[in-house]
Amino acid sequence: MFDMRHDLGRLRSARIGVRAAAATALAISVLVSAGCGSESHAAEKQSADLDKLDTGNYATKPQDQSISDPAKRGRVLEGLRLGNVLPIASEIDPTLTHNGSAKNLFTEANSFGDLIKVDxxxxxxxxxxxxxxxSxxxxxxxxxxxxxxxxVMIFDSDADATAAADALSRSGLxxxxxxxxxxxxxxxHPAARVIWAPTEQRLASWYPTGKFVIFTMIDQVENKSVEEAFGVAPEPAPLALADKAIDVTTDRLKNFQPTAPDQLSSLPNDSNGMLRLTLPRPAGDPTANALTGVLDQHGALHTVADTAKYQALFEKTGVEAFSYGAGILVKTRDxxxxxxxxxxxxASRFKHRIDPPAGLPAAQCLKYHGPNDYVAPFTCNVAYGxxxxxVWSQQQQDAYxxxxxxxxxxxNNK
Structure with a gap:
């Protein structure tokens, strides 16, 4: 019934710029709003036989959450904390009901892709x-x-944030x-560094506030297409929307206290105990955007396609959190x-039920037959408590x- 954007059964762009991501059509995921494939099966009522499960080389017991590089991990945990408070796009403009293709958590320059200069x-x-x-x-x-x-980008100090807003705006689009x-x-917002490319219909703004830089980009794709097709004059810069994004985001940041840089390594890695229950991702595996961590109910809305529909499902089922590893684990009310x-x-009209793996009749496994070459062909889902x-994979046996x-x-969580 619903559609999730965040790497569920698809390959995706690492770009924040959505026009570039759209050009590669990396937008189909395992959860799509079609209405087929959700029928009940009597087999799903049967118990699993752990002795018959083929688990390959994957872990089969809750995992120790010791950290080899606490400082590096601390940056990721701080980013997840930030995501749990930031607004989703529809909270800035209610018409923006579908999430774009932004890479949510980022620690490196290449997260900005090819729409702004990051050399x-x-x-x-x-x-x-x-x-x-x-997005x-x-x-x-x-x-x-x-x-x-x-x-939102977090910096070591107010001075670093201000200097970065200046420098990033000079590097520009x-x-x-x-x-x-x-x-x-x-x-x-006089402190905002704003640039506007009228022929591209793209605006970018960097606004320093304390240790934060709020980065806003508005890419008027349809306006640009109309201009190119009919030769009409460019639309004016959407400065009022950039101002609103700053207002809403700044208000949310009032609920976020940055962790002191020398305390990042002490952030708890698994405060709600979900990571230890989440299938760990093998080295080099890009599943779930190579993200290991947990987002709460609000934070997870950044990762779904239709935020209004998914928010309703989250509330109905009491979703507490999403945990990302070699797949996604969702914790509900009961x-x-x-x-x-x-x-x-x-459910999806492009995904059709296939047999579950041996020993696990409760699993709902699906094979994709549709127009997008970037969708992982096989997905499997199961409820436990x-x-x-x-999970998803290019290979059926791996998904199993x-x-x-x-x-x-x-x-095995005893």
Missing amino acids: HFSDDARGFIVGFAT GRPSEDVNLGYTLTDA ALKDGTAVDPLQSTQ AASAQTFLDTAF QYVAT QRISAQYAILA
């Missing part, structure tokens, strides 16, 4: 710790309306040589809620092994 990011953003981004558009069709990207870029001034989530969330797990191993971890 000198390490010099431009001295003292950068971590960032979190969200939204009004339709599943990436060519309609516009895309808003709203990101990645555009063809000769493309006109105009500096703009916000009367509402076992009945988990079954409701399972029966509701994974108040948890719902979903992943879901079997994830089930075993939950069953």
Whole structure:
């Protein structure tokens, strides 16, 4: 019934810029709003036989959460904390009901892709710790309306944040040589460094506030297409929307206290105990955007396609958190809620039921038959107690092994 954006059964772009991500069509995921494939099967009522599960080389018991590099891990944990408080795009503009393709958590320059210049990011953003981004558009069709990207970067100090806003704005947008870029001034937020490329219909703003830089990019895709097709004059810069993004985001940041840089390594790695129950990702595996961590109910909304529909499902089933590893583990209110989530969330007219793996008749496994080459062909989902797990793979046997191993971890949680 619903559609999730965040790497559930698809390969995806690491770009914050949505026009570039849209061009590669990396937008189909394992949860799509179609209404087929959610029928009940009597086999799902049968008990699992742990002795028959083929788990391959995957872990089958809850995992020790010791950290080899606490400082590096601390940056990720700080970014996840940030994501739990930042607004989703529809809270800035209610018309932006569909999430875009932004990479949410980022610690490196290449997270910005090819829409802004990042060749000198390490010099431009001295003292950068971590960032979190969200994006939204009004339709599943990436060519309609516009895309808003709203990101926050945390720095070591107020001075570092201010210097970074200056430097990043000077580096500016990645555009063809000769493309006109105009500096703009916000009367509402004079400290914002704003640039506008009228022929590209793209605005970018860097606003320093304390240890934060709020980065806003508005990409008016439809306006640009109309201009190119009909030769009409460019629309004016959407400065009022950038101001609103700053207002809403600044208000949310009042609820976030940055961790002192020398205390990042002491942040708890698994405060709610979900990571130890989540199938760990093998080295080099890009599953779940190579993210290991937990987002709460609000934070997880940054990762789903249709935020309004998914928010309703989250509230109905009492979703507490999403944990990301070699798949995603969802914690709901209770076992009945988990079954409701399972029966509701994974339907698609492009995904058809296939046999479950040996020993696990309760698993719902699906094979994709559709137009997008970037969707992982195989996904498997299962409920256990108040948890719902979903995994995906290019290979059917690997998907079987992943879901079997994830089930075993939950069953072995004694």
